[in-house]
Amino acid sequence: MKKILSLFAVIILFMTACDKNTSVSNGNNTTGQGGSLARFTIVNNYLYTVDGNYLSVFDISNNNSPVYKNKIQVGFNIEAVFPFENKLFIASNTAMYIYSITNPQSPQFESQVQHLTGCDPIVANDSVAYLTIHGGNRCGSQLNQLQVYNVTNIENPIFKKSIELTNPMGLGMKGDNLFVCDNGTGLRVFDITNKYNPIPLNIITGESFVDVIISDNLMICMLTNGVAYFDISNPSNIIKLSTVKN
Amino acid sequence: MVACMKKNNTEILGYAPVYGSLTELTNIQSESPKPFINAGKIYKYLNYTFQIDNGEGIHVINSTDPLNPQKISFIKVKGCSEISIKNNILYTDNHVDLVGIDISNINTIQVVSRLEKVFPGVNQEYPPIEGIFFECADPAKGVVIGWTQKMLTNPKCKR
Numbered sequence: 001m002k003k004i005l006s007l008f009a010v011i012i013l014f015m016t017a018c019d020k021n022t023s024v025s026n027g028n029n030t031t032g033q034g035g036s037l038a039r040f041t042i043v044n045n046y047l048y049t050v051d052g053n054y055l056s057v058f059d060i061s062n063n064n065s066p067v068y069k070n071k072i073q074v075g076f077n078i079e080a081v082f083p084f085e086n087k088l089f090i091a092s093n094t095a096m097y098i099y100s101i102t103n104p105q106s107p108q109f110e111s112q113v114q115h116l117t118g119c120d121p122i123v124a125n126d127s128v129a130y131l132t133i134h135g136g137n138r139c140g141s142q143l144n145q146l147q148v149y150n151v152t153n154i155e156n157p158i159f160k161k162s163i164e165l166t167n168p169m170g171l172g173m174k175g176d177n178l179f180v181c182d183n184g185t186g187l188r189v190f191d192i193t194n195k196y197n198p199i200p201l202n203i204i205t206g207e208s209f210v211d212v213i214i215s216d217n218l219m220i221c222m223l224t225n226g227v228a229y230f231d232i233s234n235p236s237n238i239i240k241l242s243t244v245k246n
Numbered sequence: 247m248v249a250c251m252k253k254n255n256t257e258i259l260g261y262a263p264v265y266g267s268l269t270e271l272t273n274i275q276s277e278s279p280k281p282f283i284n285a286g287k288i289y290k291y292l293n294y295t296f297q298i299d300n301g302e303g304i305h306v307i308n309s310t311d312p313l314n315p316q317k318i319s320f321i322k323v324k325g326c327s328e329i330s331i332k333n334n335i336l337y338t339d340n341h342v343d344l345v346g347i348d349i350s351n352i353n354t355i356q357v358v359s360r361l362e363k364v365f366p367g368v369n370q371e372y373p374p375i376e377g378i379f380f381e382c383a384d385p386a387k388g389v390v391i392g393w394t395q396k397m398l399t400n401p402k403c404k405r
Contacts, residue, residue, distance in 0.1 A: 032291030032331040040330035040337060047330060047337055049344070052366050058344065063335050064358045066346060213290050218312055220295055222288040227297055229312040241312045244295075246281045 170211025
């Protein structure tokens, strides 16, 4: 009898485990996390999207009926949007735009920085913005750089430094480290203890890296052919955990 | 120059439209996992990683154990390239529409909202690259859901 009971317990446990596999519950008020190349981003009850020349605002407070609230002309060839607190950093292929979303339905233009033509995702916080520019056919330039701006005063971003790379794409930061996908070369890790002067620390090779999502000690990488997972608890000794391809 | 011509036909690498019907375009459903075709952007939500397959749909990966992540399903969404999730609602672009998909149960997803024609979508007249030949789009054949590289014979359109 005891044996049967424990078998029963095992079955129940197994069923619970199966359930966990397909049910995405506990998602109440949870927002996910995208990479730096994203053109969709959610901040509180609003979904912001960029396409072509426009920034659009959708109110998603009601799960089943989003409302299209606003459409703002930003610039040409917008590539990506990155949120930080009450700001949106918008990357076009000729400029970086900063919008305030203190009034979330009506993003307010704060400033822009023109740079040479190229595709350019951004990551930023309250004092620094890192953006990459890469060349190639679609992007209209041969420039390949990481650029650093002081954005403490969002009305007046100040260019601090540029670093030549091979073909940089997405990027992410965590604490004193900046991770830059330099497609064709590898994933470059910089020490940003001095945030305006990134120092090369490490390079991870063996995959074709396009973008990253950093979640605590886990780095999820978009590859040209799938996904890779890394443990980044020690930035000097990054450990590949797995890949999903095919 | 003459060597390139066969019976006055010119063959050149260019672009051709990929057509889809509106019914097929808006048919969103959960399917079994499939291989990556054109791996796109990634997104993390709870213990899941989502990866777009450009124009085709969204791969769902259970990454609870990052040492052993598993593809568990594929959400077919034609014309998609973007993703964002809140409160178990996945927002994505379905060609020119914004759709909200309830993913509370990943195997029985449900489209709960659709805002029509809020995105520019794929250009219906020409490919996204300049300085090339392409097969002229024919609206009678359906909606252009993408442009693909192809060897063309005597293409009439150039951009």
